[in-house]
Amino acid sequence: MSSKQQFVKLNDGHFIPALGFGTYKPQEVPISKSLEAANLAIGAGLRHIDTAYVYHVEEEVGQAIQSKIKAGVVKREDLFITTKLWCTCFRPELVRPSLEKSLKRLQLDYVDLYLIHYPIPLKALEKCKDAGLVKSIGVSNFNHKQLERILNKPGLKYKPVCNQVECHLYLNQSKLLDYCKSKDIVLVAYGALGTQRYKEWVDQNSPVLLHDPVLYDVAKKNKRSPALVALRYLLQRGVVPLAQSFKENEMKENLQVFEFQLxxxxxxxxxxxxxxxxxxxxxxxxxxxxxxxxxxx
Structure with missing residues (x-):
């Protein structure tokens, strides 16, 4: 693995690389860009790749993974691959077939982490872990009450290892983070740099986080870019940020997050x-x- 990477231990004994690469693609970006970006990310040294059925890029991510394995750049065990179960497949009998389709698109025998994209029970996911199709299971977009309900469920076999939520300087999730830490659940952050790129979901008049003058001042003082400081802030709080980019120089720069401290x-x-x-x-x-x-x- 890249010596630059650091890891966070999950409550089931597995380790997640402390910086992830997000693969969501805005509609206006051609699909070929997703393949290119995933190839660049692995080439740049990123080993934690986060995707989802609903992003419609699993195939491209899979092609990039396979080409980098064939080229000898990485081994499968060097990579930490996350994908997610979408709302249309939440009925228990649809969970495993949905995961199997994701695995086929990704050209993998297993994923390292499988998440429920929106709040529903974990039961069917536990069976996928038992079958060896997934190493760890987690949740996404759960509030603390929804997590509490899962954790208190009689017969819970595997605790979720993480909760992936929107988290950045304007939404630092301090209460949810404290709650997750108290339950030994890792908080994974999407939208870690604030985000205008989800054009179909986000009000384009929203404040641009990376233009924030306070962030800019802290970045200048540390001789780093605002993006690096925004990622480092999350990392130092024990959050695992996902950074998204289609540019190789940005991907390489993001890995410098391990080289300084705030x-x-x-x-x-x-x-x-x-x-x-x-x-x-x-x-x-x-x-x-x-x-x-x-x-x-």
Whole structure:
């Protein structure tokens, strides 16, 4: 593995690389870009690749993985691959077939982490872990009450190893992070740099996080880019950030996140940027009984 990478231990004994590469593709970006980006990411030294059925890029990610394995750049065990179960396949009998289709698209025998994309019970995922199709299971977009419900479920076989949620300087998730830490669940951050790129989901008038003057000042003081400081802030709090890019220079720069540290004063200053602002509020789901964002955290 790249010596630059650091790892976070999961509650089932597996390790997740502390920086991930996100593969969501905005509609206007051609699909060929996803294949190119995944190839570049692995080439740049990123080993944690996060994808999902609903991103419609699993095939391209799979092609990139296979070409890098064939070229001898990586072995399968060097990579940590996450994919996710979408809402249309939540019925227990659909879970394993959905995972098997993802594995086929990814050209893999197993994934390292399989997540429930929106809140539902874990039971059917436990069977996929027992079958060896997935090493770890986790959840995404769960609030603390929904997590609590899962953890208190009689007969729970495997605790979720992580909760992947929107998390960045404007939504630092401090209460949810404290809760997850108390339960030995890793918080994985999507939208880690704030995000305008989900054009079909995000109000394009939202504040651009990387243009924030306070962040800019801290970055200047540390002689780093605002993006690196925004990622380092999450990392130092024990969060595993996913950084997305289609540019090789940005991918390589993101790996420099392990090469410096922010002072306690800088961390405090950056804490002050939190405004509980969500880029992806998915309000179209707001009337669903399991809508996760009506809770404070």
């Amino acid at each position: 002072s306690p004063e800088d961390m405090k200053t950056l804490d002050g940027l939190n405004k509980n602002f969500r880029y992806l509020s998915t309000e179209s789901f707001a009337d669903h009984p399991e809508y996760p964002y009506s809770e404070e955290y």
